[in-house]
Amino acid sequence: MAECVSTHQHDRTQRLELDDATLREWDAQVLDVSDAGIVLDRSAFYPGGGGQPPDHGVLLWGGVQTRIVGCRRGDDLALIPAEGDPVPTVGTAVRGAIEDERRSALMRTHSGLHLLSGVVFREFGCLVTGGNMEPLEARMDFNLPEVPEGFKDRVAAACSEEVALDRAIEVSTMSREDAFAIPDIIRTATNLLPDDLEVVRIVDIVGLDTQADGGTHVASTRQIGGIELVKVENKGKGFRRLRVRITDGPMS
Numbered sequence: 001m002a003e004c005v006s007t008h009q010h011d012r013t014q015r016l017e018l019d020d021a022t023l024r025e026w027d028a029q030v031l032d033v034s035d036a037g038i039v040l041d042r043s044a045f046y047p048g049g050g051g052q053p054p055d056h057g058v059l060l061w062g063g064v065q066t067r068i069v070g071c072r073r074g075d076d077l078a079l080i081p082a083e084g085d086p087v088p089t090v091g092t093a094v095r096g097a098i099e100d101e102r103r104s105a106l107m108r109t110h111s112g113l114h115l116l117s118g119v120v121f122r123e124f125g126c127l128v129t130g131g132n133m134e135p136l137e138a139r140m141d142f143n144l145p146e147v148p149e150g151f152k153d154r155v156a157a158a159c160s161e162e163v164a165l166d167r168a169i170e171v172s173t174m175s176r177e178d179a180f181a182i183p184d185i186i187r188t189a190t191n192l193l194p195d196d197l198e199v200v201r202i203v204d205i206v207g208l209d210t211q212a213d214g215g216t217h218v219a220s221t222r223q224i225g226g227i228e229l230v231k232v233e234n235k236g237k238g239f240r241r242l243r244v245r246i247t248d249g250p251m252s
């Protein structure tokens with residue numbers, strides 16, 4: 001699912017999760033506190049975007065815990081504290097920690113959707129028009145005029161094959177010019193790169209799917225687990241919705 005980032009910096013906050021999706025704990029300093037939330041100099045909280053919801057976690061400081069339940073993306077990335085929790089003041093040194101179970105599930109789910117969109121494009125030539133995910137559950141919308149005979153079974157079989165192949169999932173950045181030279185990048189119908197974007201973050205399931213993307217992903221397709229196709233829905237002319245569930249599947 002496409003979401004593009006120009007740098008791994010969001011105004012005053014360095015976005016650690018874009019360089020290392022496995023990072024779960026880090027040290028940071030509070031730069032700002034307002035009604036919008038808490039701004040850190042360094043954060044691994046995924047703020048939401050491209051269909052992937054924001055992380056949950058905690059800030060630990062002076063023996064106190066602030067639960068983080070979301071993020072507001074404005075000029076700054078402002079972490080939203082749980083209602084009633086104590087909030088650190090500007091200048092406080094904090095230890096940030098991501099709720100691992102939720103984030104790891106979202107990484108598997110997000111990567112699973114990329115795999116699914118790659119498979120559906122390869123097998124049926126149709127484009128992704130939208131999608132959304134929760135941990136281990138997702139939907140993806142396709143532009144597909146007719147549902148061919150055996151569509152669901154064929155997609156399911158291809159997905160489990162791609163998981164078993166354990167393809168590497170690689171993240172890189174490249175110039176806008178280089179990104180546009182990759183034909184696959186522009187095939188996602190919703191993926192229109194903003195004009196002022198000079199550096200594009202690329203998520204590549206090697207040999208299957210290349211997209212401009214700002215999300216967090218697992219390192220290879222086997223880490224996704226199983227991709228169970230729950231339902232194919234007809235939402236109108238050429239508009240199909242696939243509902244999937246990520247299962248423990250054939251993880252090694």
Ligand SMILES: [Zn+2]
Pocket residue numbers: 001002003050110114213214215
């Ligand atoms: Zn994505």
